[in-house]
Amino acid sequence: MSFENVRFTKNHEWVRFEQGSDVATVGITDFASGELGDVVFVEFPRVGQKVKAGEPMGTIEAVKTVADLFAPVSGVVEEANTALNDEPSLVSESPFDQGWLVKLKLSDRAELDKLMKKSEYDKLVGKD
């Protein structure tokens, strides 16, 4: 998987964007899902809800703990990954792919530049 178009936050979210589209996909990293353990429920923001970079937009309930889901960038919620309602374990099994959480319509593309690239994030979690 290429991480060229993926940016990371210090809260362990990732955001994948595409050239020519203002809709980005958001999830949590493999590091975050490993720390959380088995996810049993994701409480999503409403579709159409405005979210602000760095602010909580949902919660992730794991067996042992609960974590806030922070918006990595500002925007409007376009879609939630409702497949997780039946299969929340996808967040643990496939955090970068099938376990994505929400799609956001970006309100300020420049916010992406403030986030970390893969190599920087790997350094943060001690993976390099």
Place this chain on the structure above:
Amino acid sequence: MSDAVSDTKKTPLTFIHQSLGAKMVEFAGFLMPVSYGSILDEHRAVRERAGIFDVSHMGEFLVTGPRAREFVNEVITNDCSKLAPGALQYSVMCREDGTTVDDLLVFVLGEERVLLVVNAANIDKDFDHVCTFDKHGVKVENVSDSWALLAVQGPMTREILKACPIFRSVKAQLDETAYYKGFSFAYEGDEVLVSRTGYTGELGFEIFIPPPHAPVFWERIVEAGSSHGIIPIGLGARDTLRFEASYCLYGHELDDTTSPLEAGLNWAVKLNKPSFRGIEALRREKEAGSPRTLVGLDLEGRNIARPGYRVIKDGADAGKVTSGAFSPTLQKSLCMALIDRGAKDASTEYKIVIREKQAAAGVTALPFYKSRAK
């Protein structure tokens, strides 16, 4: 974290958990496995097949002497006076004011020999407490470091142990031993204790082993169980399993401020006994009604009610959550809560404050989960 870990005690099996790549945490002063992979997979393995747990952190006190059982009977709320050797009993020990020092298992090993199995976090507190009683010539020893403890739990447990070479000489006992009964046998000249008990709500045995033999027991049982799908289980699934079976966990449903009557353990409190520590206070509580009652609640939605969350009724505080989980077996969000008397009498519907929201929660019978055969 690393500092804390360096001070913690290890069990005779810690090196095995580490070699299996378990996520390790400090629990009650011991370095213990939380899980070896997925807590949910481990939970399901015990419900459907079998799991093996290292619970060597549990404490053991040995009470010996002609009046051993009398002595224990003064300490505990349950009545062990009529237990024959080879019988076990769940009980609680209380202070004079009826609050709970700990919950424990009483294992009658012989006419003059009783083993008390206590929670790891309470070993020192419990031993101090037990030492405040008149000894009447009995000897009480903290033998916690002399016993490793394995729990083998799940519907396939009996077949697995019978297939294990270590248990070849006691196959018949494995078949015949009833729930809350036990036996002992010699392994390389050392005493091993086996009880048909557990903390999961499934068929299962707990095996008390001299520590040097613990690794070979673990390995042989895992080998014998591999074709039955046995896997090692950490403390994470131990908690979700006991939660579904609605067993009290000290520090949650029971603690230094809770009475066993509040926690719904009336069946383990024998108020018709001539005496035990706390009997007067508990008789008064029974007469007057307990200030709080433990209930099971079934939540709307899938958020988890965590320990300490507020339970409210008509906007006013009605109690606190003691344990909660999204039940892997029943596939719903459940919790146990201690509800104040006034609120309990009035209602079967509550709300639980989960962060900034309120989740509706209806009273549901305990235990949440009951297996066909324990």
